Amino acid sequence: xxxxxxxxxxxxxxxxxxxxxxxxxxxxxxxxxxxxxxxxxxxxxxxxxxxxxxxxxxxxxxxxxxxxxxxxxxxxxxxxxxxxxxxxxxxxxxxxxxxxxxxxxxxxxxxxxxxxxxxxxxxxxxxxxxxxxxxxxxxxxxxxxxxxxxxxxxxxxxxxxxxxxxxxxxxxxxxxxxxxxxxxxxxxxxxxxxxxxxxxxxxxxxxxxxxxxxxxxxxxxxxxxxxxxxxxxxxxxxxxxxxxxxxxxxxxxxxxxxxxxxxxxxxxxxxxxxxxxxxxxxxxxxxxxxxxxxxxxxxxxxxxxxxxxxxxxxxxxxxxxxxxxxxxxxxxxxxxxxxxxxxxxxxxxxxxxxxxxxxxxxxxxxxxxxxxxxxxxxxxxxxxxxxxxxxxx
Amino acid sequence: xxxxxxxxxxxxxxxxxxxxxxxxxxxxxxxxxxxxxxxxxxxxxxxxxxxxxxxxxxxxxxxxxxxxxxxxxxxxxxxxxxxxxxxxxxxxxxxxxxxxxxxxxxxxxxxxxxxxxxxxxxxxxxxxxxxxxxxxxxxxxxxxxxxxxxxxxxxxxxxxxxxxxxxxxxxxxxxxxxxxxxxxxxxxxxxxxxxxxxxxxxxxxxxxxxxxxxxxxxxxxxxxxxxxxxxxxxxxxxxxxxxxxxxxxxxxxxxxxxxxxxxxxxxxxxxxxxxxxxxxxxxxxxxxxxxxxxxxxxxxxxxxxxxxxxxx
Numbered sequence: 029x030x031x032x033x034x035x036x037x038x039x040x041x042x043x044x045x046x047x048x049x050x051x052x053x054x055x056x057x058x059x060x061x062x063x064x065x066x067x068x069x070x071x072x073x074x075x076x077x078x079x080x081x082x083x084x085x086x087x088x089x090x091x092x093x094x095x096x097x098x099x100x101x102x103x104x105x106x107x108x109x110x111x112x113x114x115x116x117x118x119x120x121x122x123x124x125x126x127x128x129x130x131x132x133x134x135x136x137x138x139x140x141x142x143x144x145x146x147x148x149x150x151x152x153x154x155x156x157x158x159x160x161x162x163x164x165x166x167x168x169x170x171x172x173x174x175x176x177x178x179x180x181x182x183x184x185x186x187x188x189x190x191x192x193x194x195x196x197x198x199x200x201x202x203x204x205x206x207x208x209x210x211x212x213x214x215x216x217x218x219x220x221x222x223x224x225x226x227x228x229x230x231x232x233x234x235x236x237x238x239x240x241x242x243x244x245x246x247x248x249x250x251x252x253x254x255x256x257x258x259x260x261x262x263x264x265x266x267x268x269x270x271x272x273x274x275x276x277x278x279x280x281x282x283x284x285x286x287x288x289x290x291x292x293x294x295x296x297x298x299x300x301x302x303x304x305x306x307x308x309x310x311x312x313x314x315x316x317x318x319x320x321x322x323x324x325x326x327x328x329x330x331x332x333x334x335x336x337x338x339x340x341x342x343x344x345x346x347x348x349x350x351x352x353x354x355x356x357x358x359x360x361x362x363x364x365x366x367x368x369x370x371x372x373x374x375x376x377x378x379x380x381x382x383x384x385x386x387x388x389x390x391x392x393x394x395x396x397x398x399x400x401x402x403x404x405x406x407x408x409x410x411x412x413x414x415x416x417x418x419x420x421x
Numbered sequence: 422x423x424x425x426x427x428x429x430x431x432x433x434x435x436x437x438x439x440x441x442x443x444x445x446x447x448x449x450x451x452x453x454x455x456x457x458x459x460x461x462x463x464x465x466x467x468x469x470x471x472x473x474x475x476x477x478x479x480x481x482x483x484x485x486x487x488x489x490x491x492x493x494x495x496x497x498x499x500x501x502x503x504x505x506x507x508x509x510x511x512x513x514x515x516x517x518x519x520x521x522x523x524x525x526x527x528x529x530x531x532x533x534x535x536x537x538x539x540x541x542x543x544x545x546x547x548x549x550x551x552x553x554x555x556x557x558x559x560x561x562x563x564x565x566x567x568x569x570x571x572x573x574x575x576x577x578x579x580x581x582x583x584x585x586x587x588x589x590x591x592x593x594x595x596x597x598x599x600x601x602x603x604x605x606x607x608x609x610x611x612x613x614x615x616x617x618x619x620x621x622x623x624x625x626x627x628x629x630x631x632x633x634x635x636x637x638x639x640x641x642x643x644x645x646x647x648x649x650x651x652x653x654x655x656x657x658x659x660x661x662x663x664x665x666x667x668x669x670x671x672x673x674x675x676x677x678x679x680x681x682x683x684x685x686x687x688x689x690x691x692x693x694x695x696x697x698x699x700x701x702x703x704x705x706x707x708x709x710x711x712x713x714x715x716x717x718x719x720x721x722x723x724x725x726x727x728x729x730x731x732x733x
Contacts (some may be wrong), residue, residue: 081553082550082552121656244702246705247479247659248653248657248658255702257427258702280651287573302554305556305651
């Protein structure tokens with residue numbers, strides 16, 4: 029009797045499970061159909077998720093301003109496929125968990141056809157898998173960590189990757205600044221920071237430089253005294269700080285107070301008007317970036333002029349990349365046979381020689397963009413063009 | 422060697438900050454037997470009010486064109502911040518905790534978490550502090566007082582350690598040498614008996630909250646001196662982490678014990694700084710919480726926490 033009962037119980041639970049999964053599947057199918065039947069006459073919805081508030085707030089706001097400019101421009105030209113573009117932006121407060129919520133909401137309830145975002149690689153790595161799973165193409169304007177586009181065939185970027193940025197930084201330090209002994213100070217908790225640190229250290233050593241010590245901190249740390257004291261004792265010529273601007277401002281202030289006057293050098297995470305909060309602590313410091321607003325190319329100057337008249341400030345690299353990402357997306361939408369996820373991703377992947385503000389963009393087989401790189405010098409808190417750096421692919 | 426001494430100074434400075442915050446945790450625990458999880462947000466409020474009040478008094482962020490403010494402006498900012506935050510502490514106790522005086526401890530604890538979330542998010546409103554990091558005012562010039570063997574002793578460190586010391590000594594006098602202190606110790610010993618002896622328990626509890634909030638406000642003020650640059654928005658995880666470390670300090674010293682909180686704060690500050698300097702720097706939080714686990718395993722009552730020691 030007993031085995032019979034057990035078997036019956038097993039059968040029953042198996043049936044229940046089957047039924048449950050069938051329900052879930054049919055619900056999923058409904059959702060899929062709902063998306064397919066998205067009305068083809070109203071505006072085309074695109075989603076942007078960004079850190080509009082929080083420690084990296086200028087990243088999100090600059091990017092969003094750039095995207096809005098692109099949307100206005102495109103709509104003035106008549107939109108895409110005869111339909112207007114409508115942009116929906118959600119704030120993720122600079123948090124990975126909020127990012128997943130924002131992306132899910134954009135796809136499931138707003139039914140956007142494509143996503144733009146994020147700046148910070150850690151948050152693109154949080155939002156990307158959701159977009160990939162739901163089959164909605166996503167273009168990251170400025171996440172430079174290589175892992176971001178490795179998520180899958182729906183994820184693209186319009187900026188260079190950190191391997192390249194690390195090499196460019198190393199080359200600039202060795203050949204332009206002629207400094208050979210360095211230390212690094214990076215954020216272990218951010219994919220961008222720890223990734224770029226690794227690429228830089230490898231490149232710098234391969235080019236004949238010496239990294240004496242690598243110090244790390246974590247999200248939320250605001251005291252870098254111990255790390256900086258260790259760096260000071262190591263007696264180096266420069267510190268490579270592949271962090272975000274909020275961290276860099278505080279690191280610079282604390283380093284100067286400890287009597288460290290050597291240059292700090294970083295990457296595109298420094299790019300923010302908030303660097304001005306450091307006052308003169310960041311003088312004689314440099315960072316690699318996507319573009320310089322002082323570039324005299326007509327595309328750049330036209331964009332800077334338009335941005336300034338709309339927002340009253342000089343666009344940083346993230347604004348330019350936001351603009352480029354949106355424009356590239358519109359270009360792909362126009363070329364795509366339909367706005368279905370697969371078709372659109374195919375059209376984005378086929379982008380060749382797109383003339384962007386940050387340079388010509390060609391999407392390669394790994395869904396990355398090969399781009400040029402500039403070095404900016406911080407002068408009293410404002411970035412000034414210093415050098416173009418050319419490194420092999 | 423020079424970096425060792427520098428680390429010691431940093432450790433003591435930050436330890437002093439932890440101790441000031443830990444005092445608030447420990448006093449409230451001593452009297453009400455609950456952990457005031459909103460205390461770290463009171464500290465945050467102190468830091469942000471420092472920035473706000475300095476702005477009202479015309480001190481420019483980062484020094485601006487005018488350079489650092491005069492010393493009496495700094496003292497004025499400290500006093501005003503402590504008064505304001507003290508009032509907030511009073512209001513919170515009156516509105517959130519007093520109605521729950523007869524309720525189970527768990528309800529009060531959950532209310533404290535609610536107050537904490539409220540303060541974090543209320544502070545992020547546009548017309549309060551906003552959602553962006555803000556530049557700190559320059560209340561002290563970045564002067565190196567003297568250098569010994571490669572160690573530079575800075576005015577900031579002296580000011581932070583000095584202010585913490587004065588406040589802690591003040592607490593010592595308040596608790597062990599005044600009538601109010603006796604009343605606090607009596608309430609801590611037994612609320613019921615204290616009220617039978619004619620002590621106004623509600624008044625004592627209010628007073629404890631106000632003093633705790635004022636000390637946390639002072640810690641917030643000193644924090645902006647020690648870390649010039651930018652202050653993170655009130656809901657940033659960094660504030661909670663600092664508050665948690667101060668809480669660990671209170672537990673390590675023996676929660677409910679005032680001298681224990683000071684000792685715990687200094688210990689945690691030193692351990693954190695020495696471990697960051699000589700072990701892997703990225704695990705700084707892990708070291709602190711490892712200490713907590715060790716203390717809870719081998720001496721759960723804390724270093725100074727003994728049944729015979731008077732608790733406040």
